[in-house]
Amino acid sequence: MTTSAVRFEQVSRHFGEVKAVDQVDLEIQDGEFFSMLGPSGSGKTTCLRMIAGFDRPTRGTIHLYGQDVSDLPPYERDVNTVFQDYALFPHMTIDENIAYGLMIKGVSKPERRDRVDEMLDLVQLPGFGYRKPSQLSGGQRQRVALARALINHPKVLLLDEPLGALDLKLRQQMQVELKAIQKRVGITFIFVTHDQEEALTMSDRIAVFNLGKIEQVGTPADIYEKPATPFVAGFVGTSNLISGEVAEKLTGSRQMFSVRPEKIHLGLPTDTPGKDMLSIGGVVRDVVYLGLFTRYLVEAEGGIDLVVVEQNLKTTSMDVLTSKGQKVLLFWHKDHISRVGG
């Protein structure tokens, strides 16, 4: 059996009365791009800080490659962090910032020089070494922070919402780049974010946090297609949650399930859905034309509201707007639902 990169065993972190992290068990594999996703205050950042050593668990143990590090200070852990605000040393040049870890370790000057240049190439900032952090843009600082962490060849790289401060274009570009860099250096990345799209784009696996607990761990497809809890269904993408009598009529069980808006087809009341399809009638209450697609709010039988998204393949804004108030039949494949407990 291979040892996992990071293992949480019943880890709790309390701040006074607040249970920031509550009895979390978690295993992160070596070489994974692992995301911790959740709203603010869900405990994801606290978990990251406990791996880095800035915080210590109130209870439970954390293992790094089989070693119990729960009580080790940050400087004795083989992990490095890319901070949300980058935390570059303002009084040092970019070179000095990147070389900081090596300087502390007592690596010789010529070797430091070589490795810093190598890192500057990796993050595509050659020739920037003599500048001060204040002379760099947000995206460039981000790269320097990455280089400063990676130069130490950590076993695990921790990234605390590193793309949060960048604008959308730059963020998307950095997402691709980060993923590429991770493939190249081959180390475990643990990425904290509240942006579900970011997590879905980059991760091998995702842990969804809520109120100090992990709701679900899985691949992006798992998380999206088969949300395990109502929270995951609602937080990652949008979802229709159906329970009670309506659920019983559709599936034969009152247990709550979720179905994604894009999985639902909008048909005429006269349509006959094929077998393996679940269907329910309704009336279009609202239509939002969004260019690429249109969002319909349908009041279905049983008085529940369902959101349906359809791509505007053949329709125009004029077409879709006339559908308001019309009777429709909604249908979707029975495999496209996910039981979300309860």
Place this chain on the structure above:
Amino acid sequence: MLNRLSTYLYQRPKLVLGLLLGPPLIYFLVVYIGSLLALLVNSFFRLEEFTGLVVREFTLEQYAKLFTSTNLGIFGRTAGMAIAVTIADGIIAFPLAYYIARFASPRMKTYLYIAVTIPLWSSYLVRVYAWKLILAKEGIVSWFFNLFGLQFVLDGILSIPGIGGSSLSLSPIGMFITFCYIWLPYMIVPIQTALERVPKSLLEASSDLGANAAQTFRNVILPLSFPGVVAGSIFTFSLTLGDFIIPQVLGNSRFFIGQAVYSYQGTAGNIPLAAAFTMGPIVIMIAYLLIARKMGAFDAL
């Protein structure tokens, strides 16, 4: 009417700036720089020995007098005291400022802040005379040493040539202690302010990159708070350099710069020499600031 004036000013930002800055600027130029220039001019005059009147002729006579061994001694003694007080205050202030900035709860912070500045609310003279009593031969410090049978330690300290004396209140050591106490708040506040401006994430980053507490202090905390240390040292250094009351109330009969200036412009009526003496601390301060700048003290501002 008021609206029209408001609009008029709104359209002329330069006029607003002029109105706002004008009065303080004029004050600064006339009262502040002007008096310094008057001082400088006076230092080039001389005193007629018989009449005791100031002769308004250009001469370097006063500056030549500064370079006699007695006067050089005064400069050396004062500068030495200023350096010693600055270093001691820096060493005492830093941990305290660090605690206030990093660890104290907001409530505690307020209390400590008041505790640090509260001595400034009482008269400087009262505090100096209080220290004279504390350090006197029959004072509480002496009593304390006696209580534990440590009189010999105090005697040992007081017998150190150059800085010792017959009692703490009559020795340079006592003067040093009083100076350190009096100027300490001026060192704590700037350092604390500088430390507050160092983001916690920088300390975490340093630790994350393998630095232990001592390495983080040397490589991150100290360089980033150094402007605060320099700002504080400018206060403690220049205030010690110019003070004439503490050397008079405490210490021995050896003069400090402030006393020399005081006595020359007072009873002796030798304004030109007093003016020349004053140029001493100014030159020393300018040299101090230049050295501080060279050491990069202002880079992080």
